[in-house]
Amino acid sequence: MKNMPHLYDLILNNDALRYIDSSTGIFHTAKDFHESLAIDQTSGLVFLYLDNGLKSIEILLNFLRTDFSIALLSPALNGDYKTNLENHYRPYYIYDPLRVESSDYISFDAGPAHQLFKRKDRVKTEVNRQIKLLINTSGSTGSPKFVKLSEQNIVSNALSIVDYLPVNYADVTPLNLPLFYSYGFSVFTTNSIAGGAIVCTNKTIIEKEFWEEFDQFRYTSLAGVPYVYEMLQRIGFLAKTYPSLRYLTQAGGRMNESILAAFGQYTAENEISFFSMYGQTEATARISYLPPEFLLDKLGSVGKPIKNGRLDIDPDSGELRYYGPNIFGGYATKAEDLLTYQKEDMLLTGDLARADEDGFFYITGRSKRFIKLFGVRINLDEIEQILTEKFNNVRFICIGEEDKHMLVAYTGNKIDEKSVKQLLFEQVKIHPACVKTQLLDSIPLTPNGKVDYMAIKDGILV
């Protein structure tokens, strides 16, 4: 593992690789973008607010080549959130297509139409040299929590993925997931290393233009979180055929089994491979996958670990544990956390699991207080805290319901359901239709004095 190649070199050496601009059809090779921007030869921290356009790719590649540590961020974050984050972390460079100026920063053209911000003072944030990438895991607000990833994390995970996905030089792959999301980033890395054409598009699957691009470029694969597949089903994807399509991938949460079965049936009939996968940002992206031929037989299974990875189950707690070179080097919630990179041998996934007699793993629940709504991970303890800060004299208990809804149970003063929904939408972008509230007389406890979540859940669902 010591001599593992760099991501940038692997990308540069892929002669089949083309990055295509979806709206103009213009393409560039990675070599076209080699040192195409004027960037200082130093190290430190950069903030890249990336959309999925060709320019974002050029910016990303230029920084991947350098010794900078790159924080991937969503351009859609609100302005105050961005400013707070920048004031705290003081990145050396910022790329943000949505802003024309930023205080404490000088705007300059690093390329013909590539505006970057450079910090005015020369105060440099120290970053551990092992940290190559920072991915924010805390959604759109709340305290940002970065996952620290090394070059080795990224390369080892990408190579393990390329080992089982049928990525090849004839592929035409759309970037239809955000790049600042670990799954979307893995689509970028794996296809840049081993794929052919990558179509840079900001169109989403519910827009007509996306399907026009699909026909125009003849996409060979699509990637999606469970919600994407629900939408695909709703917009009639299964009623049509796509001669160019070779495989589909799904990750980012558990998929409803009837939808999974519908896609399993469809893909089997149309000679398309469907890869149902499992992972976490803390494992760079991927932990395990279910080989397509087992999709219907082992429906709902997260499959077996990727190459060079291993899974087992804690005999006492039932928690799924992962071991592999792609385990992250800790979280960063403040600038000082960037001074260290400490990789652990074992990752506690927070998921409860079982394995069947053939060695296939199945997730049965969560031991941590997380839910996923539309592929976004939500920490229920944090939500309770946000609510408690806003409403006085109320005690909140938040519970997930099959990654579809969040129940907000509370005791104390009666509060307006609308105000809870409004707050959660504004602060954490949880859609109001996913939130249910319930006033309780008291909080039920288990015999050993802990909050009895099951009792609350059953009480509300009845």
Added chain:
Amino acid sequence: MNNLEKLKHAFSEALSIPIDQVNEELKYQGIAEWDSVSHMFLVEAIETTFNLTIAIEDVLEMSSFANVKQVLTKLRITFD
């Protein structure tokens, strides 16, 4: 409530925006609140409001407030 008011109400509920922000210029991804997630809530809200089913092709056409009105007009919902 007339049909235009009903439609504005459906937008306001599905996208979680004040009703006075619902106007003819509203576009998919034009505001942070109208993203792919809320879009599906919007389709549902419109179906419930007008008690109809929006066909697959039409869902892909609903990329702005004006386009939604066009789709509904085709389905014989009138806006005067």
